[in-house]
Amino acid sequence: MVSLLDIIGPVMVGPSSSHTAGACRLGLLARCLVGGTPERARVELHGSFARTGEGHGTDKAIVGGLMGFRPDDERIRDALGIAEREALDYRFEKTTLGEENEVHPNTVRITVERGDRSAVMVGSSLGAGRVLVTEIDGYPVEVTGSYHTIVLVAEDIPGSVARIATILSEDGINIATLRLTRKGRGGDAFMVIEVDEQPDEKVRADIRTLPWVRWAFRLDKVSA
Amino acid sequence: MYHALADAIRDAEASGKTLAQVALEAESRDQGRPVAEIRDALGRALVIMRGAVSRGLTGDLYSASGLVGGDAAKLRTGPAGPMSGTPFRDVLARALAVQEVNAAMGVIVAAPTAGGAGVLPAVLTGLADARGLGDDAVIDALATAGLIGAVVAQRASLSGAEGGCQAETGAAAGMAAGAGTEMLGGSPSQAGHAVALAQQGTLGLVCDPLGGLVELPCVFRNATGAAIAMAAIEMALAGITFAIPADEVIDTMGEIGRSMDVRYRETAGGGLAATPTGRRLARERLFQIKRSGG
Numbered sequence A: 001m002v003s004l005l006d007i008i009g010p011v012m013v014g015p016s017s018s019h020t021a022g023a024c025r026l027g028l029l030a031r032c033l034v035g036g037t038p039e040r041a042r043v044e045l046h047g048s049f050a051r052t053g054e055g056h057g058t059d060k061a062i063v064g065g066l067m068g069f070r071p072d073d074e075r076i077r078d079a080l081g082i083a084e085r086e087a088l089d090y091r092f093e094k095t096t097l098g099e100e101n102e103v104h105p106n107t108v109r110i111t112v113e114r115g116d117r118s119a120v121m122v123g124s125s126l127g128a129g130r131v132l133v134t135e136i137d138g139y140p141v142e143v144t145g146s147y148h149t150i151v152l153v154a155e156d157i158p159g160s161v162a163r164i165a166t167i168l169s170e171d172g173i174n175i176a177t178l179r180l181t182r183k184g185r186g187g188d189a190f191m192v193i194e195v196d197e198q199p200d201e202k203v204r205a206d207i208r209t210l211p212w213v214r215w216a217f218r219l220d221k222v223s224a
Numbered sequence B: 001m002y003h004a005l006a007d008a009i010r011d012a013e014a015s016g017k018t019l020a021q022v023a024l025e026a027e028s029r030d031q032g033r034p035v036a037e038i039r040d041a042l043g044r045a046l047v048i049m050r051g052a053v054s055r056g057l058t059g060d061l062y063s064a065s066g067l068v069g070g071d072a073a074k075l076r077t078g079p080a081g082p083m084s085g086t087p088f089r090d091v092l093a094r095a096l097a098v099q100e101v102n103a104a105m106g107v108i109v110a111a112p113t114a115g116g117a118g119v120l121p122a123v124l125t126g127l128a129d130a131r132g133l134g135d136d137a138v139i140d141a142l143a144t145a146g147l148i149g150a151v152v153a154q155r156a157s158l159s160g161a162e163g164g165c166q167a168e169t170g171a172a173a174g175m176a177a178g179a180g181t182e183m184l185g186g187s188p189s190q191a192g193h194a195v196a197l198a199q200q201g202t203l204g205l206v207c208d209p210l211g212g213l214v215e216l217p218c219v220f221r222n223a224t225g226a227a228i229a230m231a232a233i234e235m236a237l238a239g240i241t242f243a244i245p246a247d248e249v250i251d252t253m254g255e256i257g258r259s260m261d262v263r264y265r266e267t268a269g270g271g272l273a274a275t276p277t278g279r280r281l282a283r284e285r286l287f288q289i290k291r292s293g294g
Helices: A017-033 A048-053 A058-066 A074-085 A160-170 A199-209 B005-015 B019-031 B033-059 B072-077 B085-105 B117-131 B135-155 B169-183 B188-200 B218-237 B244-258 B275-292
Strands: A012-015 A040-047 A089-095 A106-114 A115-127 A130-136 A141-142 A146-157 A175-182 A188-195 A213-219 B108-111
Touching: A012 A017, A012 A074, A012 B033, A017 A048, A017 A058, A017 A106, A017 A115, A017 A130, A017 A213, A017 B108, A040 A048, A040 A058, A048 B019, A058 A074, A058 A106, A074 B117, A141 A188, A141 B072, A146 A160, A146 A199, A160 A175, A160 A188, A160 A199, A175 B005, A188 B117, A199 A213, B005 B019, B005 B135, B005 B188, B019 B033, B019 B135, B019 B169, B019 B188, B033 B072, B033 B085, B033 B108, B033 B135, B085 B117, B085 B218, B117 B135, B117 B169, B117 B218, B135 B169, B135 B244, B169 B188, B169 B218, B169 B244, B188 B218, B188 B244
Parallel strands: A040 A089
Antiparallel strands: A012 B108, A040 A106, A106 A115, A115 A130, A130 A141, A146 A188, A146 A213, A175 A188
16 A cells, blocks of 8 residues: 655655665565674675665665664764774675576665674665565565564474464564465474564564474664 | 546546545555654655755755766756746755755655656755745645656556666656646646646657766666656646546556567667767776765
8 A cells, every 4th residue: 555655755865766775675685584683794796786875875875774774863874984994804705696587676785793603695785665575594584674573583483473472472573464475294394474563583582492483584674 | 646637636526636636635544644654754855855945955965976966956056047036946956955865875755766866856945945835735646646656657657777867757747747836736637637748758768878887878868757747737827628538648658668679678788878978988987986985
């Protein structure tokens, strides 16, 4: 549904909603995967991101997002300098992540490390600041950043959805959408859960410690 | 939100309301939020828009490539032209100002997009200031503009990569024309004619930025887009009607966009970007950005 406030907005640092605001949101989402500003980040730009990203400040926007800056934060302009002072060791590369007609032209693969945590995320900037995370640690996902989201991979056992729903409800978190996919009966079950309230780190830790959960990530809402 | 401007105009005229009122009521129903809250959000957008206008008019902003900047202030301090002393010249200055802020990584409201962000604040704040209208009138106008933009988004496109510049500064001109007409006292149907008059003047406009950067010609397309909006407002308020309804003009924009060659959709493969000078400037400037680390 189109909203007036989507048309008159977002408020953002220029010059491009896709190459700057969307890029910043992808940085924010990658930051979530390691629970804070990473110590090291490898950013691989594909397609139009690689070709015209520097002129659009895509590099500054992604690094700004990794440090927790929102798309309307004027510090994005100086993000590369701030990153050096904050000891965020970043590296940009240009790459090809697939055929032109298969991969969105504004796509990036971000590898982040913080303490003992690390993650690899692939995401695209779809235009007008909207983003889509398509892959986390090699698993295909669809995370838009329009909701707080929990992503997890678990063994396909009976009652797994109920157990996780219980953990969320104990923390007063309401589920907006839940998508469950699996590779086959008894194979890995993959859950993307969009929730209304922001889950804290404890919720992720509670889910993570279930013996049949292989991994779990928590991504913040980064879009209106 | 309405899918056809004709439906919004019909609802407004049947109930003696403005397009702004029916737009706010529709948004309130769709989103389950009170009208006052939506107006507050539009008010916050207006503060950012006014900030970008002021910042850009100081004239000391330049883009990372150095291709654009410093031109908004020339309309304030430069030699006179035939439009000197009129709101028209001030509106042009404001459109350049916001887009120069955008190119210099300043804060703007993407309305409808970042690349077309100069038109709406230029026309609406320029006219409101010239007529002594307060912020409430401009907030209503932003609601009307949002309605028009939502119709364009559903029937055609608001993306230069999909529909060329007619979908960005063209759509912005249509939004500003309809909203400005209503803000100055025009009826809902006059606002509809203003949308059609502005949008018809931008049909076929390609998106051909040098080096793919939102700089040249984007900054100037915002000024000429604002000029087209001003012309449409002037004609609609004089009682001029356009025979093809706004919805059909918008559909035409979508149809032209879909058949537009990919070279003219933000890829820097055609148009001004592909001229000998365009190619040379893009090569030099991109190299400069890279060398200076942005």
